[in-house]
Amino acid sequence: MSVSDKEKANKAGPVLPQILQQRLLAWYDQNARPLPWRRDTNPYHVWISEIMLQQTGVEVVKAYYARFLEAFPTIEALAEADEQKVLKLWEGLGYYSRARNLMKTARIIDREYGGRFPDTYEEILRLPGVGTYTAGAIASICFNLPVPAVDGNVVRVVARIAGIDEEVTESVKKRMTASLKMVYPPDRCGDFTQSLMDLGAVVCIPNGAPKCPQCPAADICTANRDGSALSLPVKGRKQAKKQQELTVFLLCCGDNIALRRRESGGLLAGLWELPNVPGILNETGAAALAAQWGVKPRALIKALRRGHVFTHIRWDMLCYVIECASQPPSFTWVSREQLSDTFALPTAFKKLIDAT
Ligand code: SF4
Structure with a gap:
């Protein structure tokens, strides 16, 4: 962790306790969700799963993921795919720009990287349809880089553990990312990313009361200590549809x-x-x-x-x-x-x- 990262994280207020990494990794070893893309560090597979998961729930994605990889088992196959076939396989998942960006990206990787998925965070982030969350997930899971993937689940976990009670704006998210970077285990970056995702999905859940008695971070969690979990994270007002x-x-x-x-x-x-x-x-x-x-x-x-x-x-x-x-x-x-x-x-x- 660079000095500037530490400075940025400190500005966020409470820094996450280092022990978080051992707690979450030990919990993850016993409780990781058995998802088809788990224990799989092939960046093509992780990329497809993360793009599908951007707007769609895990249970729905499972079947789409299997069908998609069966039809397009490699980046090269996707780069050469017929657009209508890809869109047909995407039917029902919605947000079709994701499917188009997958094709665009596969062609870029095929043409500019000789079919090899780029392996730095900066290069991954430049790919069409890839934002900081997806780039962080691919970089940490596939290339063991200490780059957090901060989505709604992770924001909730971090806000509660660190007791961040300000509205979650982009700048607060950046500071959460910097705080998390400081506790990334150098040898198990991907597992740590996935432990945060899983904790947010099954223990520190989005709707209803978090399951604090089952949480490996219960004794170091600010929200658990002061009873503020249900009021965190602080969200901005949603715009009416x-x-x-x-x-x-x-x-x-x-x-x-x-x-x-x-x-x-x-x-x-x-x-x-x-x-x-x-x-x-x-x-x-x-x-x-x-x-x-x-x-x-x-x-x-x-x-x-x-x-x-x-x-x-x-x-x-x-x-x-x-x-x-x-x-x-x-x-x-x-x-x-x-x-x-x-x-x-x-x-x-x-x-x-x-x-x-
Ligand atoms: S102790 Fe409770 S509020 Fe804190 S992270 Fe765990 S589940 Fe969430």
Whole structure:
């Protein structure tokens, strides 16, 4: 640990006790979660798992992780992959920019590093879609570098152990990172990173009371001592989600459904979608719009109302399910089988199809 790191950490207030490393490592040896990417220091595998875990829970990720590595067992295979195949494998995980960044990064590693994953924190951090948390996880787990991976779980653990009662801003997170660096065990950096992740996931849990009697840090934890765990970490006020109303058209012709591509920027960029327009149209307005698209409705089968929540926005969708007499060429018409095998459709639209 450099002098400047120590100075930075000291500015954060309480420094984490050195004994934390022995406590957490001993606990981790007995209690590590048996995850498929555990005890695996292959940076390709750790990278894929960490990108999937960025916005998705562990249980969901397990199946996606196995399927993804089966389809693309190496960085080279991913670098050469067809984008639609990657997006199809990503279907249901959401935040599709992660999948696109994986492809971009695989090509960079293939081209610029000869297929070898970069092994310094700075190089890893420069890869598309990789932030400080993911870079820290890969650097410590795969290359035994003393770089913390500070996500929500780790923030909670550190804030409680060190009794940090100020709002967790980016600068507080930086100071937490510097404090943690000071207690990294030089020979087991990856295990220490993962012990913090696991402690935050199963003992010092995000919702409800922490399980302090089971915690290896109970006797050195400020929050346990002064009973402040439930008020830490101090979070900023969440911004309310924006609401957006959409009228969606599920146009069916025999077994085929009309799809179109989304624009190349913004939410769900470039993915397939059911035709839709902003706002809520009544049946007359919807019929008029369908006619403009060249659709000859045979019957309005039903109208469905569904919501879908993204990180910053909530869609309130009214979907008209329309049986059509023909297949206007302004759309791509795909069978349900093709839809399930080949076309990646975001969950927001998939749930409308599944409801019919
Ligand atoms: S003692 Fe309790 S509050 Fe402190 S780190 Fe452990 S589980 Fe969290």
